[in-house]
Amino acid sequence: MTSSKKCALCPENLAGKNKTKEHIIPNAIGGRKKTTGFICNDCNNKLGEGWDAELARQLNWFSLAVGISRERGEPPKQIVQTVDGDKYWLLNDGSFTPEKSSYSEKDLGGKIEINLTAKTIEEAKQRLKGIARKYPNFDIEKALGELEVKTNYLDSPLHVSLSLGGPEAGRSLVKTAFAFASECGVPHTQCEKALAYLLNPQAEDSPFGFAYLSDLVQGRPTDSIFHCVSLHGDPKKKRLWSYIEYFGIYRIVVLLSDQYAGPHRNEIYTVNPVDGQRVAVKVNPQISEKEFSSLMKGEGFDQEKHKAAADYALPIILARGQSRALERAVKEGFDHAAKSLGIKENEIIPKEKAAEFTGFMMEKISPYIENLVRGGRRNDQH
Numbered sequence: 001m002t003s004s005k006k007c008a009l010c011p012e013n014l015a016g017k018n019k020t021k022e023h024i025i026p027n028a029i030g031g032r033k034k035t036t037g038f039i040c041n042d043c044n045n046k047l048g049e050g051w052d053a054e055l056a057r058q059l060n061w062f063s064l065a066v067g068i069s070r071e072r073g074e075p076p077k078q079i080v081q082t083v084d085g086d087k088y089w090l091l092n093d094g095s096f097t098p099e100k101s102s103y104s105e106k107d108l109g110g111k112i113e114i115n116l117t118a119k120t121i122e123e124a125k126q127r128l129k130g131i132a133r134k135y136p137n138f139d140i141e142k143a144l145g146e147l148e149v150k151t152n153y154l155d156s157p158l159h160v161s162l163s164l165g166g167p168e169a170g171r172s173l174v175k176t177a178f179a180f181a182s183e184c185g186v187p188h189t190q191c192e193k194a195l196a197y198l199l200n201p202q203a204e205d206s207p208f209g210f211a212y213l214s215d216l217v218q219g220r221p222t223d224s225i226f227h228c229v230s231l232h233g234d235p236k237k238k239r240l241w242s243y244i245e246y247f248g249i250y251r252i253v254v255l256l257s258d259q260y261a262g263p264h265r266n267e268i269y270t271v272n273p274v275d276g277q278r279v280a281v282k283v284n285p286q287i288s289e290k291e292f293s294s295l296m297k298g299e300g301f302d303q304e305k306h307k308a309a310a311d312y313a314l315p316i317i318l319a320r321g322q323s324r325a326l327e328r329a330v331k332e333g334f335d336h337a338a339k340s341l342g343i344k345e346n347e348i349i350p351k352e353k354a355a356e357f358t359g360f361m362m363e364k365i366s367p368y369i370e371n372l373v374r375g376g377r378r379n380d381q382h
């Protein structure tokens with residue numbers, strides 16, 4: 001099959017090496033579905049990747065917190081700060097590690113006590129080698145054998161930025177709506193609002209707005225968050241528009257055309273960024289004229305309603321973090337118990353050691369449970 005389609009952003013024909021697949025929702029935040037016949041490889045590399053990278057950077061906390069799955073690579077770890085001012089790295093498995101390593105020496109008279117916390121096993125090994133150089137009597141082999149991975153649980157709530165913005169992230173959003181329209185068969189030239197914005201880096205008249213005035217999603221699940229992009233065409237109103245939602249919390253309406261003359265359209269693509277599955281939600285196309293024009297004028301960022309969106313999405317995201325923390329604690333506990341009792345991988349635990357094994361496991365799982373109980377108490381006070 002040959003395609004005579006042209007790139008939406010330049011005069012290039014989409015054939016041969018230029019015929020590429022483009023993610024409709026960026027894969028960097030967990031999007032899966034791809035479209036062909038949208039933009040060429042060059043435009044994607046020169047423009048698309050920069051726009052999407054900025055969007056992914058702004059949403060990175062969410063990607064780490066829920067543990068999205070990507071086709072390539074993992075979201076980068078990032079520094080987070082608790083309300084008490086402590087800084088931690090948030091890692092891709094949802095766990096935290098102190099921003100800085102710690103090291104202290106105490107002279108106990110004839111004996112030196114060293115306390116060491118490192119961010120990674122590799123770093124710990126390097127530090128131990130340094131100690132061995134300084135103190136030739138130090139038994140490095142023994143210390144290496146005793147190295148253990150320990151998970152930190154935060155005692156204090158986190159600061160999370162809920163903002164999203166800037167010209168690059170904005171263009172990523174508009175590109176997503178445009179790519180979905182292209183996938184649904186809308187000719188590129190019919191999305192003149194999106195084109196004008198994407199082709200002019202100086203354009204300030206952005207064809208999108210935050211959409212918190214009413215909840216446009218029908219059938220919103222209560223136990224999982226999702227990404228979606230929809231497409232709505234109304235020839236009577238001459239309007240082609242799209243609703244985008246990321247992580248249940250970022251809600252945006254994009255105006256693709258106000259000269260639309262095509263057929264009626266109501267389409268949606270949804271994806272759960274954790275497992276890549278579709279989510280059965282719909283977008284209500286019956287948005288009032290008053291509301292639509294408010295959104296386009298930038299009046300859609302209602303504080304109370306934005307808070308309601310956060311109150312919906314954050315508990316789902318945090319619950320997801322909690323179940324991953326439990327999985328991690330159980331695995332650490334299992335490894336710790338096996339190591340302590342000298343049980344090798346895949347070896348069956350002898351019956352007479354079962355009670356001891358459980359005891360060792362609980363040493364690692366208890367801090368997690370304590371943290372849960374403390375968190376529960378804190379919540380009760382509010």
Ligand SMILES: [Zn+2]
Pocket residue numbers: 007008009010011012039040041042043044
């Ligand atoms: Zn191009």
